[in-house]
Amino acid sequence: xxxxxxxxxxxxxxxxxxxxxxxxxxxxxxxxxxxxxxxxxxxxxxxxxxxxxxxxxxxxxxxxxxxxxxxxxxxxxxxxxxxxxxxxxxxxxxxxxxxxxxxxxxxxxxxxxxxxxxxxxxxxxxxxxxxxxxxxxxxx
Amino acid sequence: xxxxxxxxxxxxxxxxxxxxxxxxxxxxxxxxxxxxxxxxxxxxxxxxxxxxxxxxxxxxxxxxxxxx
Numbered sequence: 001x002x003x004x005x006x007x008x009x010x011x012x013x014x015x016x017x018x019x020x021x022x023x024x025x026x027x028x029x030x031x032x033x034x035x036x037x038x039x040x041x042x043x044x045x046x047x048x049x050x051x052x053x054x055x056x057x058x059x060x061x062x063x064x065x066x067x068x069x070x071x072x073x074x075x076x077x078x079x080x081x082x083x084x085x086x087x088x089x090x091x092x093x094x095x096x097x098x099x100x101x102x103x104x105x106x107x108x109x110x111x112x113x114x115x116x117x118x119x120x121x122x123x124x125x126x127x128x129x130x131x132x133x134x135x136x137x138x139x140x
Numbered sequence: 141x142x143x144x145x146x147x148x149x150x151x152x153x154x155x156x157x158x159x160x161x162x163x164x165x166x167x168x169x170x171x172x173x174x175x176x177x178x179x180x181x182x183x184x185x186x187x188x189x190x191x192x193x194x195x196x197x198x199x200x201x202x203x204x205x206x207x208x
Contacts, residue, residue, distance in 0.1 A: 005161065072169065072170045075168070075173050076173060077169060077173030137181075138181070140175070
């Protein structure tokens with residue numbers, strides 16, 4: 001099996017992992033907002049959020065720049081997909097933040113923590129889903 | 141007027157009896173990047189365009205052109 005094949009397999013696993021982590025992050029956030037509000041789910045949500053942010057950064061390329069598999073795994077096509085997905089995440093954050101700004105006129109009791117969690121989850125989850133879709137589409 | 145970068149990577153690759161994976165290994169990118177460049181989904185950098193042309197033994201202008 002060549003480095004190209006290994007990188008392709010890893011890229012597919014990473015893309016499905018992105019979808020799974022995005023869904024899990026959103027599910028944990030919903031559970032926290034619906035009352036499962038102890039330290040564990042809060043920590044789990046934060047951990048998933050940080051993990052997602054790490055996946056969206058080319059950490060492997062910074063840590064192991066000379067690895068051939070990493071070079072194939074984080075090539076310019078993947079960099080473009082990262083850029084596009086992070087841009088989409090940025091716009092998701094803007095839209096959700098504006099929606100909360102609008103909603104606060106009718107519901108002034110929205111907690112800052114709630115807004116922060118929902119906005120951050122929307123941004124990360126949409127970026128992760130977009131990255132996964134772009135990667136899977138490119139691999140077809 | 142919209143412009144797009146067209147290419148004949150697929151025909152040149154097939155002429156050279158190379159698979160997408162083999163060409164990817166030659167130029168140092170993943171197979172999916174070759175696939176997206178071939179299908180016009182992704183516009184390659186100048187560096188990658190030159191590497192592709194060199195790997196396929198043609199000039200960049202023969203491999204890529206602007207379609208209006």
